[in-house]
Amino acid sequence: xxxxxxxxxxxxxxxxxxxxxxxxxxxxxxxxxxxxxxxxxxxxxxxxxxxxxxxxxxxxxxxxxxxxxxxxxxxxxxxxxxxxxxxxxxxxxxxxxxxxxxxxxxxxxxxxxxxxxxxxxxxxxxxxxxxxxxxxxxxxxxxxxxxxxxxxxxxxxxxxxxxxxxxxxxxxxxxxxxxxxxxxxxxxxxxxxxxxxxxxxxxxxxxxxxxxxxxxxxxxxxxxxxxxxxxxxxxxxxxxxxxxxxxxxxxxxxxxxxxxxxxxxxxxxxxxxxxxxxxxxxxxxxxxxxxxxxxxxxxxxxxxxxxxxxxxxxxxxxxxxxxxxxxxxx
Amino acid sequence: xxxxxxxxxxxxxxxxxxxxxxxxxxxxxxxxxxxxxxxxxxxxxxxxxxxxxxxxxxxxxxxxxxxxxxxxxxxxxxxxxxxxxxxxxxxxxxxxxxxxxxxxxxxxxxxxxxxxxxxxxxxxxxxxxxxxxxxxxxxxxxxxxxxxxxxxxxxxxxxxxxxxxxxxxxxxxxxxxxxxxxxxxxxxxxxxxxxxxxxxxxxxxxxxxxxxxxxxxxxxxxxxxxxxxxxxxxxxxxxxxxxxxxxxxxxxxxxxxxxxxxxxxxxxxxxxxxxxxxxxxxxxxxxxxxxxxxxxxxxxxxxxxxxxxxxxxxxxxxxxxx
Numbered sequence: 001x002x003x004x005x006x007x008x009x010x011x012x013x014x015x016x017x018x019x020x021x022x023x024x025x026x027x028x029x030x031x032x033x034x035x036x037x038x039x040x041x042x043x044x045x046x047x048x049x050x051x052x053x054x055x056x057x058x059x060x061x062x063x064x065x066x067x068x069x070x071x072x073x074x075x076x077x078x079x080x081x082x083x084x085x086x087x088x089x090x091x092x093x094x095x096x097x098x099x100x101x102x103x104x105x106x107x108x109x110x111x112x113x114x115x116x117x118x119x120x121x122x123x124x125x126x127x128x129x130x131x132x133x134x135x136x137x138x139x140x141x142x143x144x145x146x147x148x149x150x151x152x153x154x155x156x157x158x159x160x161x162x163x164x165x166x167x168x169x170x171x172x173x174x175x176x177x178x179x180x181x182x183x184x185x186x187x188x189x190x191x192x193x194x195x196x197x198x199x200x201x202x203x204x205x206x207x208x209x210x211x212x213x214x215x216x217x218x219x220x221x222x223x224x225x226x227x228x229x230x231x232x233x234x235x236x237x238x239x240x241x242x243x244x245x246x247x248x249x250x251x252x253x254x255x256x257x258x259x260x261x262x263x264x265x266x267x268x269x270x271x272x273x274x275x276x277x278x279x280x281x282x283x284x285x286x287x288x289x290x291x292x293x294x295x296x297x298x299x300x301x302x303x304x305x306x307x308x309x310x311x312x313x314x315x316x317x318x319x320x321x322x323x324x325x326x327x328x329x330x
Numbered sequence: 331x332x333x334x335x336x337x338x339x340x341x342x343x344x345x346x347x348x349x350x351x352x353x354x355x356x357x358x359x360x361x362x363x364x365x366x367x368x369x370x371x372x373x374x375x376x377x378x379x380x381x382x383x384x385x386x387x388x389x390x391x392x393x394x395x396x397x398x399x400x401x402x403x404x405x406x407x408x409x410x411x412x413x414x415x416x417x418x419x420x421x422x423x424x425x426x427x428x429x430x431x432x433x434x435x436x437x438x439x440x441x442x443x444x445x446x447x448x449x450x451x452x453x454x455x456x457x458x459x460x461x462x463x464x465x466x467x468x469x470x471x472x473x474x475x476x477x478x479x480x481x482x483x484x485x486x487x488x489x490x491x492x493x494x495x496x497x498x499x500x501x502x503x504x505x506x507x508x509x510x511x512x513x514x515x516x517x518x519x520x521x522x523x524x525x526x527x528x529x530x531x532x533x534x535x536x537x538x539x540x541x542x543x544x545x546x547x548x549x550x551x552x553x554x555x556x557x558x559x560x561x562x563x564x565x566x567x568x569x570x571x572x573x574x575x576x577x578x579x580x581x582x583x584x585x586x587x588x589x590x591x592x593x594x595x596x597x598x599x600x601x602x603x604x605x606x607x608x609x610x611x612x613x614x615x616x617x618x619x620x621x622x623x624x625x626x627x628x629x630x631x632x633x634x635x636x637x638x639x640x641x642x643x644x645x646x647x648x649x650x651x652x
Contacts, residue, residue: 034628037628067622067625068625068628069621069622069628070628072581072628072632073576073579073581074576074577074579074581074582075570075574075576075577076387076566076569076570076577076582077581077618079569079570080380080384080615080618080619081618081622083380083383083384084377084380084619084622084623085622087371087374087376087377087380087623088370088371088623089371098576099481099570099572099574099576100481101480101481101482101483101570101571101572101574102481102570102571102572102574104483104571104572105569105570105571105572108571125481125483126483126571126572167479168478168479168480169479169480169481169575169576199479
């Protein structure tokens with residue numbers, strides 16, 4: 001009798017526990033805090049998030065409400081915007097931090113108010129959120145670099161590379177550079193002759209490329225940390241008479257990242273040899289899934305959900321499904 | 331004896347001056363009343379305290395900007411100097427330094443930035459717009475160079491606890507801003523330096539001939555603005571629990587100038603109140619808050635802010651012409 005009671009109690013507790021963790025709410029209000037919105041990628045992310053949440057909502061009966069604000073590249077404004085989301089008692093806050101350190105104060109404030117917090121695309125360097133969703137920038141640059149090494153090896157070329165780095169306040173940029181150099185050391189198919197910090201500034205992509213070509217006319221390949229403003233690189237290469245497609249003896253071998261709209265066009269036309277995609281659609285999908293899990297009471301333990309990209313070349317770029325660069329133009 | 335035309339013109343000028351003073355208050359009351367009834371979550375204690383808290387750093391910078399504007403000058407470097415002050419003070423704390431001394435460092439760095447501007451404007455007779463734009467570039471460059479683009483964490487917990495504490499339920503920065511604004515408002519009306527400030531703004535040459543030490547007043551004004559940049563740095567750094575090289579980016583300048591202008595400070599110099607500037611800071615902050623609470627587009631926020639500032643400047647311009 002006693003054993004039966006214990007077993008019944010254990011069963012009841014298990015059922016209750018499972019129900020409390022996995023029972024999805026009927027409605028989820030998500031507060032979305034962008035640091036800035038000057039790029040089509042951000043609009044693509046937002047559109048995909050809403051579209052995927054509509055899909056999930058249709059299947060599960062959950063009603064999603066999105067409250068969106070933008071911080072104009074000001075960490076103080078982002079803190080204020082998140083305070084406003086907290087005040088509106090959202091269920092989950094998703095933030096793309098402008099400043100990896102400053103976002104910590106907002107995470108703390110949200111947790112104090114009992115609101116779950118997801119960092120997206122850029123990690124917090126201090127206080128941990130409930131979960132981070134983003135691209136696997138390290139594997140992204142490693143897959144690109146390995147494919148690039150294979151291309152150079154196939155052509156019998158020892159590369160002398162110009163590296164256009166991103167904004168070193170952005171962990172994505174730091175990881176991409178690290179991945180590039182890791183493969184450089186392992187495969188020894190090229191040597192980086194100059195690193196150009198661009199701070200993700202198109203003007204610096206252009207002037208940096210021009211100055212690097214001036215200083216190292218022997219450079220025959222490039223690593224572009226992101227192709228979001230590839231037209232700036234194109235301009236510099238054209239001015240230096242180095243803009244030739246694959247197959248031309250004067251072709252500059254280029255390994256890029258992301259396959260943004262400008263990069264997509266350049267790859268289609270045969271100017272970029274290889275890149276790994278920054279998949280806005282899959283990022284958005286993982287983000288919505290994480291938000292639902294958190295809103296359902298699940299503890300994600302502050303882990304990172306990292307989305308791997310796909311290797312794209314001029315041969316396959318048009319065949320890859322869910323390519324945001326095809327749908328959005330700069 | 332004034333002719334009827336002159337009397338009409340004087341009456342019109344007086345009406346426009348009164349309008350310039352009354353408008354910010356009327357705008358404030360109208361916005362609050364409208365929002366109280368139309369926007370969810372606006373009229374809650376939490377949200378109203380948030381607005382005041384969010385406008386506290388802006389309010390300190392607006393006070394500094396107001397002094398400069400009253401003299402007919404301009405200081406575009408206030409946010410960037412604020413960021414540099416915050417970074418240096420934060421680095422001192424991270425290295426184990428006393429938070430009180432760190433706060434004094436922030437104020438001192440702010441005043442040093444102001445002194446650089448003041449010396450150039452007052453003694454080298456350089457154009458304030460150009461000088462302070464250059465100082466802005468210097469300060470922003472220094473921020474990035476010193477930090478290597480990485481924000482400064484590791485602030486002393488007691489610094490955060492004290493600055494972010496509450497006095498009778500009201501965040502300390504709000505109380506501090508109110509007290510400082512009141513003190514500055516009284517001094518501007520009752521002190522000799524306050525009178526000199528307005529005299530230089532109305533007509534610098536006449537003021538100089540009348541015995542006002544114009545150069546010292548201008549220098550003092552920019553140092554005053556720098557001091558308030560330092561005070562703003564204390565608030566922002568504590569609020570973010572870090573010091574970021576991007577704290578003083580260009581968009582903040584619009585908010586600082588906008589706060590002063592919306593608060594009734596004339597960009598032509600010679601008039602305006604410090605209390606008005608603080609009210610302007612609250613209005614500017616409220617615009618962002620309203621847009622967020624009403625779920626309106628971010629771009630609409632920029633348009634509304636711009637339109638409000640243009641409208642107030644237009645009224646100011648009319649009153650000056652009259």
